[in-house]
Amino acid sequence: MKLSITRTRFIFLVLLAGLLFLAGCGQKQGGSLPEDESTVPVVSENNEPSGEPAETEGSAFTAPLTGMPLVEPLTRRPLAVMVNNAPAARPQSGLSGVDIVYEVLAEGGVTRLVSIFHSNADEAKIGPIRSIRPYMIELGESYHGVLVHAGASNDAYAVLQRQHKEDLDEITNAGAYFWRDKSRKAPHNLYSNVEKLLEGAAKRGYATEDTEVPGYTFRGKDDPIEGEPVGSIEIKFQLDNYKVTYEYDTETKLYKRYINGSPHTDLDTGETLTAANVVVLGADHKVLDDVGRLAVDLNLGGEAILFQQGKAIRGQWIHRTDDVIRFVKDNVEVPFVPGTTYFNVVPNQPDFDSHVKTE
Secondary structure, three states, X not given: OHHHHHHHHHHHHHHHHHHHHHHHHHHHHHOOOOHHHOOOEEEOOOOOEEEEEOOOOOOOEEOOOOOOEEOOXXXXXXXXXXXXXXXXXXXXXXXXXXXXXXXXXXXXXXXXXXXXXXXXXXXXXXXXXXXXXXXXXXXXXXXXXXXXXXXXXXXXXXXXXHOOOOEEEOOOOOXXXXXXXXXXXXXXXXXXXXXXXXXXXXXXXXXXXXXXOOOOOEOOOOOOOOOEEOOEXXXXXXXXXXXXXXXXXXXXXXXXXXXXXXXXXXXXXXXXXXXXXXXXXXXXXXXXXXXXXXXXXXXXXEEEEEEEOOEEEEEEEEOOOOOOOEEEEOOEEOOEOOOOEEEEEXXXXXXXXXXXXXX
C-alpha cells in the first residue's frame, strides 16, 4: 500500500511539472516576450540573421531583393523575365508581384522591363514576354536568374549559345512552358508563370534553387533619410512622347508609376504599379546598326539618383564582377527601403541630368 501511494504521488508530480512547462511555453509563444527577445533578427543578403529588427513581428527571415519578411528562408532561384513594354503590350500582367525591375532602352526609343521574380507572384500570369539583348543577359545573370525570353538579337543569341547560358526561350528551347493569350494580338500576347518556368528550368537540367542570391542592405523602420525633398520624378529615356513619372504617395510611402501621364497598371489586379525605391542611373549607349540596336555599358559605373520616401539622394552606381548594380554615396552603399525597386537606365547623352526632372 505504501508503494502504491508513492507511485501515485510520483505520477501526479510528473503531470503537474508537464502542465507548468506547457503553460510557460504557451506564454512565451502567445504572450508578451521578455525584453531581450522583443525584437526578431532579420536576414542579411545570404539569409543569415543580421541583428536588425524585422518589419513584421515573428518573422526571422527576409527576401534578399526586397527586404520584406518571410515565413521561412527563400531558396528558390530567381527568374529574369524580359517583359514587353511597347504601348500595345500595356497593361502587363504580373508586375505587381515583381522584386526588381530594370527599365532599359531597346530599339526605337521603346523600353523593355527586365523583371526579376524571386519572392512573389507565385501564381500570377507574367507578360507579355519579348526578346533579349546582351546587356539584358548581363542584368538577369547578376541576380543568378534563369533568363526568360522569346527570341533575341543576333548578338544576344551568339552570347547565349557560345557561353551556354541557362535560358528559357519560347522560340528555340522551351515553347511548352509559355502560352499565347488569344485576347491580344501577337507578338504582344505571350505569357508564362513562375510555376511553369521553374518546371521548364528543371526539365532542361538547370538548378531551381539558389541560396547565394546577392542581396541588398535595407533601412530599419524608423531610420532617418537625408536628402532633398522631391514629390514627383519625370524620366525621359529617348523620345519626348515616351515619359515615365513616379509620384510619391505620403500615405503609403510608395511611388506610383505613370507612363505619358496615365497610371501604369497591372492588367489582372487593376492596381497602379508602385515602388519603394526608384533609382535613375546614367550609362553609355551606343547604336550598333540601322535597326537601332544598342550596346549599353553596365560595368563602367556613373551618376545616379536614389529616390525613397519623398527624398532624393545623389550618388553613383557601381557594378562589380559577380554582383548586382548597387547605389553608393561617398563609396558607401545606401540602404534601400524594404519593397520593390525600379532601376531606370538612361543614356549619358547629351548628359545625365537632361533625362531627369523633379518637382
